[in-house]
Amino acid sequence: MDSAGLLDDADRRLADAQRLRARQTNRTRGLLLAPALVIIGVFGLFPLTITLIYSLLEPGAYGGVKWVLSGEAYVQFLFNRDIFDGTLRFSTSYLQIFGRSIGLAFVATIGALILGFPTAYFIATKPPAQRNLWLFIITLPFWTNLLIRTYAMLLIIRDEGLINLSLIGIGIVEKPISILYTDTAVFLGLIYSYLPFMVLPLYASLEKLDFRLVEAAYDLYATRWQVLRRIIIPIAKPGIVAGCILVFIPGLGAFITPELLGGGKKLMIGNLIYLQFGTLRNWPFGSAAALILLTVVMIALLIYIRNAGKAAPGHG
Amino acid sequence: MISVERVTKRFGMGESAVVALDDVSVTISENEFFTLLGPSGCGKTTLLRLIAGFELPNKGLILLDGQEIGHLPPYRRPVNTVFQNYALFPHMTVAQNIGFGLEMLGKPAAEIADTVGRMLALVRMEALADRRTDQLSGGQQQRVALARALAPQPKVLLLDEPLSALDLKLRKGMQIELKRLQHETGITFVFVTHDQDEALTMSDRIAVMEAGKILQIGDPKEIYNHPASRFVADFIGDINILKAEMTEVRDHTGTVRLASGAVARAHVPSAALAPGAVSVAIRPEHIHLCGPAEDNRTCTGVITNVIYFGSGTHIHMDLDQGGSLIARTTLGGGAIGERVGVVLPSEHLQVLVD
Numbered sequence: 001m002d003s004a005g006l007l008d009d010a011d012r013r014l015a016d017a018q019r020l021r022a023r024q025t026n027r028t029r030g031l032l033l034a035p036a037l038v039i040i041g042v043f044g045l046f047p048l049t050i051t052l053i054y055s056l057l058e059p060g061a062y063g064g065v066k067w068v069l070s071g072e073a074y075v076q077f078l079f080n081r082d083i084f085d086g087t088l089r090f091s092t093s094y095l096q097i098f099g100r101s102i103g104l105a106f107v108a109t110i111g112a113l114i115l116g117f118p119t120a121y122f123i124a125t126k127p128p129a130q131r132n133l134w135l136f137i138i139t140l141p142f143w144t145n146l147l148i149r150t151y152a153m154l155l156i157i158r159d160e161g162l163i164n165l166s167l168i169g170i171g172i173v174e175k176p177i178s179i180l181y182t183d184t185a186v187f188l189g190l191i192y193s194y195l196p197f198m199v200l201p202l203y204a205s206l207e208k209l210d211f212r213l214v215e216a217a218y219d220l221y222a223t224r225w226q227v228l229r230r231i232i233i234p235i236a237k238p239g240i241v242a243g244c245i246l247v248f249i250p251g252l253g254a255f256i257t258p259e260l261l262g263g264g265k266k267l268m269i270g271n272l273i274y275l276q277f278g279t280l281r282n283w284p285f286g287s288a289a290a291l292i293l294l295t296v297v298m299i300a301l302l303i304y305i306r307n308a309g310k311a312a313p314g315h316g
Numbered sequence: 317m318i319s320v321e322r323v324t325k326r327f328g329m330g331e332s333a334v335v336a337l338d339d340v341s342v343t344i345s346e347n348e349f350f351t352l353l354g355p356s357g358c359g360k361t362t363l364l365r366l367i368a369g370f371e372l373p374n375k376g377l378i379l380l381d382g383q384e385i386g387h388l389p390p391y392r393r394p395v396n397t398v399f400q401n402y403a404l405f406p407h408m409t410v411a412q413n414i415g416f417g418l419e420m421l422g423k424p425a426a427e428i429a430d431t432v433g434r435m436l437a438l439v440r441m442e443a444l445a446d447r448r449t450d451q452l453s454g455g456q457q458q459r460v461a462l463a464r465a466l467a468p469q470p471k472v473l474l475l476d477e478p479l480s481a482l483d484l485k486l487r488k489g490m491q492i493e494l495k496r497l498q499h500e501t502g503i504t505f506v507f508v509t510h511d512q513d514e515a516l517t518m519s520d521r522i523a524v525m526e527a528g529k530i531l532q533i534g535d536p537k538e539i540y541n542h543p544a545s546r547f548v549a550d551f552i553g554d555i556n557i558l559k560a561e562m563t564e565v566r567d568h569t570g571t572v573r574l575a576s577g578a579v580a581r582a583h584v585p586s587a588a589l590a591p592g593a594v595s596v597a598i599r600p601e602h603i604h605l606c607g608p609a610e611d612n613r614t615c616t617g618v619i620t621n622v623i624y625f626g627s628g629t630h631i632h633m634d635l636d637q638g639g640s641l642i643a644r645t646t647l648g649g650g651a652i653g654e655r656v657g658v659v660l661p662s663e664h665l666q667v668l669v670d
Contacts (some may be wrong), residue, residue: 215370216403218390220417221468230416234407 048294055287063281073288094272094289098296101269104183104258105251108190112198112247113240115191120202120239121232124209131207138199146193150260153189154180157261181263189257190247197246205239206232241304249297269293318344318367318472318504323376323386325362336362337373338528344472344506344521349498351507353515354525355551360508363525364474367506368397380471391420396465397474401481402457404449410460411436411445417468435463438497455486462494466501473498475507479514491517512552516540524548540599544585545669549597556603556641560596562667565589570667572596574660575637576615582665595668600630600644602664606657613657617641622650633658 055073057065075081080091123134141149156162157179164176179185209232217227233240255270264271269289276286325337337359344350352360365371367378369390378386385393396417404413414435418428436442439459449457458478465473475494479487495518498505509515515522516536523533524547532544543549546557560572562584570584572594582596608616620640621632628646633656635641641658650656 210401210403212399212401212403213405215390216397216399216405217416217420218370219368219395219397220464221391221420222416223391223420226420231405 051287051290054283055285055291057284059282059284061281063277063283065283070284073282073284074292076285077288077292097267097272098269098293100266101252102296104186104190104268105248105254108187108194108251109198109244109248111187111191112195113244116195116198116202116243117236117240120199120206123199123203124206125211135200135203138196138203141192142196146256147260149193150189150256153185153192154260157185157188180261181265183262183266185261186258186268189261190251190254193254193257194247194251197250198243201242201246202236202239205236205242209235245301252297253293317346317379317381318506319377319379320363320367321377321379323363323366323373323378325359325366325371325373335528337366339376340528340530341376342523342530342533344504347502347504349495349505349507349518349520351509351515351519351522352525353509353512353522353551355510358525359528360510360525361476364397364476364506364508367472368395368474369393394468394471395474396468396470396472397476398461398465398478400477402461402478404457404460404464406448406450409446409448410441410452413449413460414463414467416464421468431467435467438466438500439463454482455490458482458490462497466497466503469501470503472504472506475505477508477510479509480511487514494518516552524551526551541664542583542585542666543597543668546595546597549666549668554600554642554644555597556600557668558596558598558639558641560594560667562589562591562594565591570594572665572667574615575639576635577637578614578660580614580660580665581662582667583663584667586669589667589669597666597668598660598664600642601628602661603641603643604659604661605631605643605645605650606659608655608657610657612659614660615658617656617658619650619652619654619656622652624648 054065056069056071058068058070058072060066075088077094078090079088080093081088119138123131123138126134154161158164159176159178159180161180163179164173167173168176179188213231213235214227217231222230253270254268255274258264258266258268259271259274262268267275273286273289273293276282276289320340320342323337323340324335326333326335328334340359340363342363352363354360362371366373366386369385369388369392373386376386377384380393380395385395405416408416411432415428415432418431423431432445433442436445439462441456441459441463444452444456449460452460458481461478478494479490482490491514494505494507507515507518516539519536521533521535522539523530524539525531526547532539532548534542539548540552543552543555549555549557558574560574560582562570562572562582563579564571565584568584570582570589570591571579572582573579574596606613615635615637617633617635617640619631620634621630623630623632628644629648629650631643631645631650633641633643635658643658
């Protein structure tokens with residue numbers, strides 16, 4: 001074979017080898033991803049499909065569903081149907097529940113951010129050897145069941161609880177301050193439950209922060225406050241956003257905390273959905289409420305992701 | 317003008333404390349390119365950080381134009397720093413980085429835009445004003461860091477090994493560039509480096525540091541030609557050090573008897589040096605070779621190695637009376653095993669403080 005022929009031959013073999021490698025890489029990736037996809041498919045998408053189907057059916061008299069196609073559940077979310085003549089009147093009662101839930105979850109998220117940011121900064125500026133100990137302490141509440149932690153909180157903040165007895169004992173107040181069964185109690189409970197979800201991503205982004213940038217900003221006449229606002233917070237933004245999402249979304253759907261600490265007096269979305277499947281035996285409406293919540297969260301996230309992608313290519 | 321007066325800086329406490337600067341004093345004049353040169357851990361970066369305000373001294377004074385600034389935070393000192401890794405803000409553009417200092421000083425937007433434009437021109441980066449800093453090459457980042465530190469027009473610019481991350485060719489270019497910038501802006505530069513070539517090329521004056529102390533301050537020629545101590549001689553350039561006996565000292569000139577028995581005159585840097593056993597130093601390029609029997613030879617030896625390095629040749633020799641020498645020649649020649657005579661001119665012999 002002449003030398004041109006040898007080169008052609010080599011080209012062909014190299015092309016084959018490259019195709020083979022690409023195929024192997026794809027297959028490896030597929031295999032690595034498969035278990036997670038199976039779990040999400042079986043326990044995520046499948047129940048979600050059932051929820052979607054149920055939301056479009058009529059409620060059964062003793063729970064469950066009647067297999068009759070109906071949009072009633074969605075109508076019920078926005079309108080009140082008159083019992084006698086069946087006319088629809090616009091009603092905001094469920095919207096109010098959504099609004100209150102979003103509001104409480106939002107305030108709890110801000111609270112967790114304000115508490116979590118200094119904590120994360122404190123840990124991130126510790127010598128590396130000590131950081132793991134601090135992170136361990138932060139995750140300590142996870143070692144106990146949420147229900148038990150919530151009961152513990154209930155015992156502490158109730159009228160005869162630790163806080164009120166101490167305050168009365170010292171003589172600061174005469175009557176116990178009612179915290180339990182108020183929005184404040186739910187707010188405190190949500191912050192306490194989800195604070196680690198805020199601290200961990202914040203820590204992850206602050207730990208990567210190059211503190212020479214902070215020095216550079218000080219050198220360029222920035223005061224402490226300006227360094228925080230102009231350097232640290234913008235660079236920690238991915239962590240702030242991740243932490244806020246991780247607190248806001250479970251906070252929005254929280255169910256144990258508002259039930260126990262809020263006394264179930266004022267409904268939150270989680271309790272509303274729970275009631276439909278329990279006492280009220282209206283599975284289609286419960287399904288519809290759950291799906292509306294899911295949609296609202298998804299839209300909010302999508303808007304955020306698109307904007308974040310535009311603002312900082314290669315970051316976030 | 318910056319005066320550092322009797323400054324001591326310790327890190328850590330008690331037994332494990334490390335003294336980074338030990339009673340250091342130095343005065344840097346207006347519009348001077350001043351270099352702190354020394355091996356890593358000698359305290360040069362600590363001294364720079366004390367002037368910048370990132371660390372506070374344990375003792376001593378730091379004066380800027382007669383005003384005590386040693387206790388002030390960095391944002392209260394009219395001093396800016398170019399960092400070793402540049403420390404550019406990754407979430408800002410080139411122009412925003414350069415304008416940051418002015419913005420923090422509360423300058424009006426028009427003035428900031430104007431100064432940023434001039435700074436971009438000064439470092440020849442006009443075309444990249446709106447780039448993000450992580451899209452720049454090392455040399456470009458370097459220029460942005462310089463422009464950012466120069467924009468607020470500091471009284472003193474501190475540079476912490478700013479060229480160490482660049483490759484050789486770029487480094488040579490930036491050395492000339494820095495010298496030009498210093499000349500054009502008229503700002504005092506305090507430059508930290510461990511690279512003696514860099515220090516010799518760029519500086520008006522050099523302070524050679526070791527173990528928290530300044531060993532010698534002088535202009536590059538003085539430091540190179542008349543190193544005061546063995547450490548300085550060894551650290552700057554190539555040098556030969558020979559044992560000798562000093563018999564007499566007068567007016568910074570000593571009479572020394574080398575191991576070969578030859579008597580020569582040598583420069584004595586310090587009045588503290590008394591007659592007795594001393595070390596004598598001479599640069600390779602100042603050694604002349606001649607025939608082994610010529611009259612003007614100081615001693616004789618045998619060539620052990622000949623190393624060509626482009627612009628010249630190093631000839632390694634073992635001396636007959638013990639010790640070895642390296643001579644630099646641009647003439648080439650010399651063969652391993654050849655006997656030669658060695659001439660050590662008196663004007664280039666230097667007695668060292670050990």
